[in-house]
Amino acid sequence: MASLEQVKQYLAYWFQLGKPLIVNGKTSDGRSKVLPQAVIQGDRYSPEFEACWQHITSGAWKSSYLEGTIQTIEELLSSQWDISSCARCAMPVPMLGLGVQTSGECPCSDLPDWPNTELPQPRDPINSRRQLTNIRDRLSQI
Numbered sequence: 001m002a003s004l005e006q007v008k009q010y011l012a013y014w015f016q017l018g019k020p021l022i023v024n025g026k027t028s029d030g031r032s033k034v035l036p037q038a039v040i041q042g043d044r045y046s047p048e049f050e051a052c053w054q055h056i057t058s059g060a061w062k063s064s065y066l067e068g069t070i071q072t073i074e075e076l077l078s079s080q081w082d083i084s085s086c087a088r089c090a091m092p093v094p095m096l097g098l099g100v101q102t103s104g105e106c107p108c109s110d111l112p113d114w115p116n117t118e119l120p121q122p123r124d125p126i127n128s129r130r131q132l133t134n135i136r137d138r139l140s141q142i
Contacts, residue, residue, distance in 0.1 A: 002076050006083040008053055009124060010092040014066055015039045016122035019107055023064040043127040068107040089115035
């Protein structure tokens with residue numbers, strides 16, 4: 001089962017590559033796209049991303065899904081799905097824990113220039129002070 005933190009990271013990584021969340025809305029086709037412009041702000045997720053995450057965890061967007069996938073957020077949080085790394089691009093992808101998966105494509109399948117090792121990879125927020133403290137502690141043990 002994918003944890004809330006894994007699903008949050010999954011969305012954050014794909015948002016950084018420009019993949020929007022498809023949400024049922026009041027547009028002509030009944031759907032709208034949500035893509036926070038900033039995902040990371042310093043050592044934490046941006047307020048825009050956190051607001052999006054609040055909509056998801058409140059249940060308002062439980063039937064939303066990442067563009068290029070068919071699994072809803074509600075399904076990802078069920079006991080049937082796990083989040084694993086794509087064999088092609090190492091990005092987080094949903095994998096069916098039990099049963100037969102009908103679509104095994106990674107959301108990167110429609111990104112023509114991905115994976116691109118010349119670009120920075122999507123990442124989690126980094127606490128620079130903690131990272132520097134860890135480096136200092138490791139150096140002091142030598």
